[in-house]
Amino acid sequence: LAKTTQPISMDSYEGQEVNITCSHNNIATNDYITWYQQFPSQGPRFIIQGYKTKVTNEVASLFIPADRKSSTLSLPRVSLSDTAVYYCLVVRWEGSQGNLIFGKGTKLSVKP
């Protein structure tokens, strides 16, 4: 099973770009990399998913190198409302057996 390792916490200021890196050394060929955001007392919210290279949507970019052993979530120009916990998941489905493991996540604090 591909476990993930992320920094426990990060600090940033409004307007800065924030990059959160996740390590997943044991990632397998069929695994996807997914990121979620969670605000206090709320359920997690899907941000972005990728398999390789770069994926971009309206809120973030995800960079995945060729060896796929790590990934970086990039949040452009953060605001105070981006203060949350960010989870990196490596998701694998094999038939009816699923493996979704949320690690402890990275607590991002955005300051004015």
Place this chain on the structure above:
Amino acid sequence: DADVTQTPRNRITKTGKRIMLECSQTKGHDRMYWYRQDPGLGLRLIYYSFDVKDINKGEISDGYSVSRQAQAKFSLSLESAIPNQTALYFCATSDSPSYNEQFFGPGTRLTVL
């Protein structure tokens, strides 16, 4: 109205009591999940269901049971609650398995005294 709802939102109970947490969804998704979250930790998967006839154990299923009454309803039961089951419980749904986007409910805060 919210797409994924959970009832109750908060519950305090005593050790040994039977508790049922309910989840309903209007998204039309086949897949539903139950997670628990402990303070300072990520979410851990308890059970998941791909359709009404398919139930699968997750990472921490001991002490829990589930029922998929319909496509839209997935219930989690604690047959005999114990204090270390005090946690925040989330229900989630998803559609396409290859995309892995899950939609979470607002959570149920359960306290077992």
